[in-house]
Amino acid sequence: MLQSQYEIVVLICTLVSFIRTGIGGRTSTYIRSEWPSSDMPLHNDVFAVPKGHNAPQQVHITQGDYDGKAVIISWVTPNGVGSSQVLYGTLDQKNGFSAQGTVTNYTFYNYSSGFIHHCLIDGLEYGTKYYYKIGEDKAAREFWFVTPPKIDPDAPYTFGIIGDLGQTYNSFSTLEHYMQSGGQTVLFLGDLSYADRYEHNNIGIRWDSWGRFIERSAAYQPWIWSAGNHEIEYMPHIGEDFPFKSYLHRFHTPYMASNSSNPLWYAVRRASAHIIVLSSYSSFVKYSPQWMWLREELKRVNRSETPWLIVVMHVPLYNSDQVHYMEGEGMRAVFESWFVQSKADFIFAGHVHAYERSYRISNIYYNVSTGDRYPVPDKSAPVYLTVGDGGNQEGLAGRFWDPQPEYSAFREASYGHSTLEIKNRTHAFYHWNRNDDGKKVPTDDVIFHNQYWASNLRRRRLKKNHSKVEGE
Numbered sequence: 227m228l229q230s231q232y233e234i235v236v237l238i239c240t241l242v243s244f245i246r247t248g249i250g251g252r253t254s255t256y257i258r259s260e261w262p263s264s265d266m267p268l269h270n271d272v273f274a275v276p277k278g279h280n281a282p283q284q285v286h287i288t289q290g291d292y293d294g295k296a297v298i299i300s301w302v303t304p305n306g307v308g309s310s311q312v313l314y315g316t317l318d319q320k321n322g323f324s325a326q327g328t329v330t331n332y333t334f335y336n337y338s339s340g341f342i343h344h345c346l347i348d349g350l351e352y353g354t355k356y357y358y359k360i361g362e363d364k365a366a367r368e369f370w371f372v373t374p375p376k377i378d379p380d381a382p383y384t385f386g387i388i389g390d391l392g393q394t395y396n397s398f399s400t401l402e403h404y405m406q407s408g409g410q411t412v413l414f415l416g417d418l419s420y421a422d423r424y425e426h427n428n429i430g431i432r433w434d435s436w437g438r439f440i441e442r443s444a445a446y447q448p449w450i451w452s453a454g455n456h457e458i459e460y461m462p463h464i465g466e467d468f469p470f471k472s473y474l475h476r477f478h479t480p481y482m483a484s485n486s487s488n489p490l491w492y493a494v495r496r497a498s499a500h501i502i503v504l505s506s507y508s509s510f511v512k513y514s515p516q517w518m519w520l521r522e523e524l525k526r527v528n529r530s531e532t533p534w535l536i537v538v539m540h541v542p543l544y545n546s547d548q549v550h551y552m553e554g555e556g557m558r559a560v561f562e563s564w565f566v567q568s569k570a571d572f573i574f575a576g577h578v579h580a581y582e583r584s585y586r587i588s589n590i591y592y593n594v595s596t597g598d599r600y601p602v603p604d605k606s607a608p609v610y611l612t613v614g615d616g617g618n619q620e621g622l623a624g625r626f627w628d629p630q631p632e633y634s635a636f637r638e639a640s641y642g643h644s645t646l647e648i649k650n651r652t653h654a655f656y657h658w659n660r661n662d663d664g665k666k667v668p669t670d671d672v673i674f675h676n677q678y679w680a681s682n683l684r685r686r687r688l689k690k691n692h693s694k695v696e697g698e
């Protein structure tokens with residue numbers, strides 16, 4: 227008797243779960259085995275200081291112009307000002323060119339930063355491997371990077387997407403897995419080092435350790451930066467009340483190339499993508515500088531040249547996790563209609579320490595008086611992707627709203643990163659890759675059709691060749 231009651235309960239549960247799955251998206255049942263979310267100790271090898279007196283450390287690069295023919299190279303010399311010169315060239319002409327950078331430093335409480343160098347090298351050729359050398363004498367160090375292909379609607383290119391990385395053992399796993407993925411440029415979704423979780427001088431020290439941690443990737447390929455709440459560091463109790471002080475000194479962006487007045491929001495074009503970076507923690511209300519800039523930048527988007535329109539920000543506009551729920555509602559109310567009208571392809575965000583992908587939905591007819599306030603299916607809407615699962619010391623956000631909202635296609639609270647493999651103007655392969663205790667496991671795979679070229683005949687031809695397509 228007991229056995230049959232049990233079977234009935236199991237049957238009902240199975241039916242309920244089937245019905246739920248049939249209605250909307252899927253909540254992964256994968257339960258991640260617990261890993262410590264503690265930061266790696268400073269003596270860990272991943273934070274090793276390079277050998278040589280005043281050797282450059284924390285080397286990272288980012289795109290330096292609008293179209294990908296320039297690079298900003300940044301590094302820190304810890305013991306003295308040193309040289310801000312970069313020697314660079316192709317394999318045939320190594321060190322054949324030189325550029326002079328600038329140097330800065332800052333204090334944070336009683337911490338004094340090393341000397342932070344930023345050097346723009348421009349006039350580069352597309353699709354070319356460049357070697358660059360920084361530092362002096364025996365402490366000089368050499369790295370390389372590959373410039374993107376010329377701006378072209380069918381230029382294939384692979385972006386990695388990482389958010390909320392921090393510097394734990396899980397962060398290390400995420401970065402290692404990303405580096406095996408074949409990604410050519412990182413779109414970083416804000417919350418870099420989590421140094422602000424420390425106190426006093428350790429804040430600066432943990433920015434330095436994070437810079438050494440990411441160098442293994444960021445010195446060799448651009449990371450396109452956006453800022454999160456952990457970059458704000460508004461700490462008047464210790465006399466630090468200039469927001470984003472550490473971040474702005476350490477990480478430069480090519481904001482002026484897109485006519486932005488602020489390094490926290492800007493745009494770059496790369497291969498076949500137009501990438502817009504927004505600041506969740508700067509004003510975006512109507513007539514604010516960010517609002518006015520975005521209105522103009524969207525007019526500059528040319529889908530015949532760059533078919534893929536990608537927006538990057540820190541706080542998600544759609545997410546069904548109980549943590550940080552609806553914190554993006556202000557920006558959604560202001561910008562969502564623009565994203566729909568401009569047929570943006572993807573809105574990437576972090577902040578919530580889990581993974582989630584939405585269906586194409588919009589809520590642009592919201593009216594506080596009529597009660598018309600629900601997201602509805604909308605083919606012109608972007609897909610919203612939360613990839614805040616880099617693996618920082620705050621751990622995972624595993625409490626999803628139940629039942630899963632209809633706008634939510636897939637969600638899972640595990641650490642990982644995403645890759646977006648743009649194939650041509652019509653198709654992109656997208657993967658969310660879970661860090662599965664040492665192995666990279668692709669978990670959410672989707673073939674996306676470009677929003678602008680979606681009605682193209684070519685799309686319909688290509689569609690026949692793919693079994694799994696978006697929305698299934």
Ligand SMILES: [Fe+2]
Pocket residue numbers: 390417454455456540576577578
């Ligand atoms: Fe955040």
